[in-house]
Amino acid sequence: MLLVVEQILNGLQFGLLLFLLAAGLTLVFGIMDLVNLAHGSLYMMGAYFAATFVAWTGSFVLGALLALGATLMLGIVLEYTALRHLYGRDHLDHVLATFGLILFFNEAVRLIWGPAGLALPLPSWLSVPVQIFPGIYYPAYRLAIIVVALAVALLLYLGVMRTRVGMLIRAGASNREMIGALGINIKLLYTLVFGLGAALAGLAGLMQAPILTVQIGMGENILILAFVVIVIGGIGSIRGAFLAAIFVGLIDTLGRAFLPDLLRQVLSSAAASTAAPALSSMLIYLLMAIVLVVRPEGLFPAVRR
Amino acid sequence: MKRPPNVQNLVAALVVAGLLLLPIYSLLTGNVFALTLFTRIVILALAACSLNLIMGYGGMMSFGHAAYLGIGGYAVGILAHEGIGSGFAQFPAALAASAIYALVIGALSLRTRGVYFIMITLAFAQMAYYVASGLARYGGDDGLTIYKRSDFAGLINLSNRVQFYYLCLACLLGTVVLIWRIVNSRFGLVVQGLRSNEQRMQAIGFPAKRYKLVCFVIAGTMCGLAGALLANNTDFVSPAMMYWTRSGDLMVMVILGGMGSLFGPVIGAVVYLVLEELLSQVTEYWALIMGPLLLLIVLFGRGGIMGLLASRS
Amino acid sequence: MLKRMSNPPHSGGCPVADPLLRVDKLVRRFGGVVATDHVSLDVANGELHAIIGPNGAGKTTLISQLTGHLAPNSGSVWLAGRDITNLPAYRRSALGLARSFQITSLLKDFTAADNVALAAQAHSGHSFRFLADARREAPLRRAARAALERVGLAVRAEVLVSKLSHGEQRELELAVALATKPRLLLLDEPMAGLGATESARMVKLLSELRHEVTIVLVEHDMEAVFALADRISVLVYGRVIASGVPSDIRRNEEVKRAYLGDQHVATLHG
Numbered sequence: 045m046l047l048v049v050e051q052i053l054n055g056l057q058f059g060l061l062l063f064l065l066a067a068g069l070t071l072v073f074g075i076m077d078l079v080n081l082a083h084g085s086l087y088m089m090g091a092y093f094a095a096t097f098v099a100w101t102g103s104f105v106l107g108a109l110l111a112l113g114a115t116l117m118l119g120i121v122l123e124y125t126a127l128r129h130l131y132g133r134d135h136l137d138h139v140l141a142t143f144g145l146i147l148f149f150n151e152a153v154r155l156i157w158g159p160a161g162l163a164l165p166l167p168s169w170l171s172v173p174v175q176i177f178p179g180i181y182y183p184a185y186r187l188a189i190i191v192v193a194l195a196v197a198l199l200l201y202l203g204v205m206r207t208r209v210g211m212l213i214r215a216g217a218s219n220r221e222m223i224g225a226l227g228i229n230i231k232l233l234y235t236l237v238f239g240l241g242a243a244l245a246g247l248a249g250l251m252q253a254p255i256l257t258v259q260i261g262m263g264e265n266i267l268i269l270a271f272v273v274i275v276i277g278g279i280g281s282i283r284g285a286f287l288a289a290i291f292v293g294l295i296d297t298l299g300r301a302f303l304p305d306l307l308r309q310v311l312s313s314a315a316a317s318t319a320a321p322a323l324s325s326m327l328i329y330l331l332m333a334i335v336l337v338v339r340p341e342g343l344f345p346a347v348r349r
Numbered sequence: 350m351k352r353p354p355n356v357q358n359l360v361a362a363l364v365v366a367g368l369l370l371l372p373i374y375s376l377l378t379g380n381v382f383a384l385t386l387f388t389r390i391v392i393l394a395l396a397a398c399s400l401n402l403i404m405g406y407g408g409m410m411s412f413g414h415a416a417y418l419g420i421g422g423y424a425v426g427i428l429a430h431e432g433i434g435s436g437f438a439q440f441p442a443a444l445a446a447s448a449i450y451a452l453v454i455g456a457l458s459l460r461t462r463g464v465y466f467i468m469i470t471l472a473f474a475q476m477a478y479y480v481a482s483g484l485a486r487y488g489g490d491d492g493l494t495i496y497k498r499s500d501f502a503g504l505i506n507l508s509n510r511v512q513f514y515y516l517c518l519a520c521l522l523g524t525v526v527l528i529w530r531i532v533n534s535r536f537g538l539v540v541q542g543l544r545s546n547e548q549r550m551q552a553i554g555f556p557a558k559r560y561k562l563v564c565f566v567i568a569g570t571m572c573g574l575a576g577a578l579l580a581n582n583t584d585f586v587s588p589a590m591m592y593w594t595r596s597g598d599l600m601v602m603v604i605l606g607g608m609g610s611l612f613g614p615v616i617g618a619v620v621y622l623v624l625e626e627l628l629s630q631v632t633e634y635w636a637l638i639m640g641p642l643l644l645l646i647v648l649f650g651r652g653g654i655m656g657l658l659a660s661r662s
Numbered sequence: 663m664l665k666r667m668s669n670p671p672h673s674g675g676c677p678v679a680d681p682l683l684r685v686d687k688l689v690r691r692f693g694g695v696v697a698t699d700h701v702s703l704d705v706a707n708g709e710l711h712a713i714i715g716p717n718g719a720g721k722t723t724l725i726s727q728l729t730g731h732l733a734p735n736s737g738s739v740w741l742a743g744r745d746i747t748n749l750p751a752y753r754r755s756a757l758g759l760a761r762s763f764q765i766t767s768l769l770k771d772f773t774a775a776d777n778v779a780l781a782a783q784a785h786s787g788h789s790f791r792f793l794a795d796a797r798r799e800a801p802l803r804r805a806a807r808a809a810l811e812r813v814g815l816a817v818r819a820e821v822l823v824s825k826l827s828h829g830e831q832r833e834l835e836l837a838v839a840l841a842t843k844p845r846l847l848l849l850d851e852p853m854a855g856l857g858a859t860e861s862a863r864m865v866k867l868l869s870e871l872r873h874e875v876t877i878v879l880v881e882h883d884m885e886a887v888f889a890l891a892d893r894i895s896v897l898v899y900g901r902v903i904a905s906g907v908p909s910d911i912r913r914n915e916e917v918k919r920a921y922l923g924d925q926h927v928a929t930l931h932g
């Protein structure tokens with residue numbers, strides 16, 4: 045029972061992290077029509093920056109904030125120098141160009157930080173277990189991730205739905221030319237949106253850093269999951285991304301935790317040990333395949349433009 | 350499509366001649382490394398040609414093509430591991446497995462288009478990668494060593510470098526000829542028409558999905574052949590063969606050489622891999638140069654190398 | 663799948679016994695906008711039926727639902743007694759429905775001859791042939807040549823579509839549709855953007871074709887419409903407000919009101 049609750053919370057936490065990543069991707073794709081494969085690299089940079097700044101300043105919170113700012117800056121610089129030239133081009137061009145960026149980032153990180161990964165230790169006040177229900181304890185840090193991610197999701201929702209800037213973003217998503225015609229500085233808007241996406245990715249990366257090792261290529265693995273979330277959640281929909289991300293996070297975590305045991309009940313032990321890891325990793329993709337068969341436009345697509 | 354201009358033909362002929370004569374150069378100079386390098390180049394050129402069929406001619410941007418390298422490779426590796434060493438069993442198995450995978454993945458992925466198609470093919474390829482990583486019996490992450498190359502009962506000895514090279518080259522040239530026939534056939538015209546204007550093709554009576562799926566399966570099967578050859582070349586298979594960056598490499602080769610041109614992918618593969626080799630000898634951090642280079646190619650190099658040559662003639 | 667049933671009872675418009683095309687209460691919404699508002703009409707075998715209406719009336723939306731490129735929200739479409747409402751576009755093409763597009767929609771990387779030959783190929787057996795050179799298939803090339811001669815483009819057969827003039831592309835659209843040997847030709851503004859001579863040529867061509875194939879013609883060019891049409895339906899804001907022979911339409915008050923302020927009102931008073 046304890047294990048189930050813990051795994052559910054883990055799944056929720058993973059799902060929320062995926063949402064942060066997917067939200068950034070969808071925003072950038074929805075508004076600038078830009079496919080950014082290097083989004084995972086920004087996630088990685090968030091983690092690397094966090095590990096570095098926390099070591100420099102000695103303070104976890106300060107290091108994290110600096111890392112967030114650094115990733116934001118990096119995103120803005122990237123957009124300004126390289127990515128803005130891709131707007132309006134074929135998606136294939138985006139894929140190739142950002143693929144080149146991934147290679148560049150991975151290599152640059154290897155040059156600066158070396159091929160071995162980094163570790164980001166947690167301060168003691170975050171390592172304690174917290175009692176959430178009577179008798180059920182959960183690590184404080186993971187709880188913090190859930191809280192922060194939910195807060196960011198709420199802020200995102202309010203920001204996009206309730207503010208003038210958010211209105212511009214939504215309008216820009218549905219009619220780029222008109223926004224430009226209204227005299228609004230669209231270049232600045234795009235840069236800011238990209239920066240926001242980068243910050244979201246960086247936040248996900250730095251939050252995940254203490255839990256997983258910080259290493260080269262960490263961005264690519266999770267980027268694909270973010271794609272899966274977007275496909276399942278639906279075209280252009282942040283709400284869909286949220287729901288799908290939670291769903292995917294839960295399925296993946298619970299699947300990996302409980303599938304091996306489930307399989308052992310049905311198959312022989314040897315077969316189960318062979319099949320279990322492979323099957324667990326496949327779960328998400330099977331889910332995506334089912335969604336594709338039943339509802340190719342996603343489970344919660346935004347209203348068609 | 351229109352007949353290719355002479356410069357392109359000349360370059361293609363030169364490349365073929367070069368590839369045919371390479372083992373002789375290698376024997377004369379004692380440069381064995383060149384032979385092994387170009388064996389790998391020829392195999393990957395085959396893979397790139399198969400990707401060009403769906404991307405360049407069919408307009409289907411698949412970012413998961415490296416999966417077939419893995420599937421074909423693992424078919425050989427797994428059968429070898431289980432004691433079935435005959436190439437007459439391994440190669441057909443590689444082709445069949447690739448075809449089935451392509452059929453299933455294609456049927457699912459072709460329900461989407463554009464960037465979603467790209468994402469989904471990417472996701473499925475990564476799924477294959479993870480599945481292979483989870484196969485503890487066959488090495489998992491560490492991969493599987495192949496102790497004995499595919500046995501063709503004396504017809505050809507794959508352990509002989511020169512023979513193996515010529516086998517790979519024959520497969521490549523055979524594939525190029527096959528693709529040439531296909532793209533000019535009824536089927537090929539339909540596929541190209543679908544790339545050009547799918548709505549128009551539906552309006553005149555072609556069921557689009559059917560033709561795209563068959564094209565997808567053909568391309569996947571061809572790449573499975575490349576995978577089987579690759580496994581023999583490295584005497585080793587691992588999930589890394591299918592990692593998504595390999596799919597990206599293949600895409601780059603196709604685009605660099607010139608999408609939708611018959612010989613483009615071969616040229617693209619040669620240039621890309623030779624460049625990679627040269628750069629890595631110059632600096633350990635060659636990807637630092639390769640990355641921005643790709644960016645520049647995308648921004649300024651329309652139509653790849655073949656396109657560049659076409660505009661000269 | 664395909665149902666062979668008798669036509670549904672007709673509602674509104676001008677009923678025809680045993681029509682080639684019957685549209686029954688077709689509805690299509692886009693968000694809050696009703697682009698097709700319970701449209702019903704009949705097209706008799708062998709007639710040339712024109713659909714006119716001010717801009718934004720929903721003519722192309724209607725055509726797209728007839729050809730299968732757009733699914734209606736409700737209502738049905740019948741071709742020669744068969745319910746084709748849920749059939750995809752390529753199935754309708756096989757049943758003899760052909761279309762030309764309002765915005766030229768050709769295969770730009772191919773020659774004119776290739777475009778037409780492909781249309782002929784679609785109706786000449788299956789295309790799962792992988793080795794033989796399709797451009798050497800004499801029957802297809804002959805059929806392509808015939809269609810091109812029909813529209814007067816034979817001399818431009820080997821020219822890339824991207825290099826053809828706008829007028830030639832409109833003629834090619836027609837040739838492509840003809841190559842599928844249709845029973846029913848749906849033409850969406852074939853004269854859009856044509857000059858005077860080209861328009862006259864197109865009108866002459868259509869007047870010849872009307873004896874061979876049933877035509878539904880969507881057009882803005884009133885001279886052409888009144889010269890060619892056997893019957894006219896008028897579409898305004900997605901609704902058919904009048905349907906009948908040209909002389910009736912000319913006298914119809916509602917139609918005049920719909921066009922009031924439009925430059926074509928002068929023609930209607932003629």
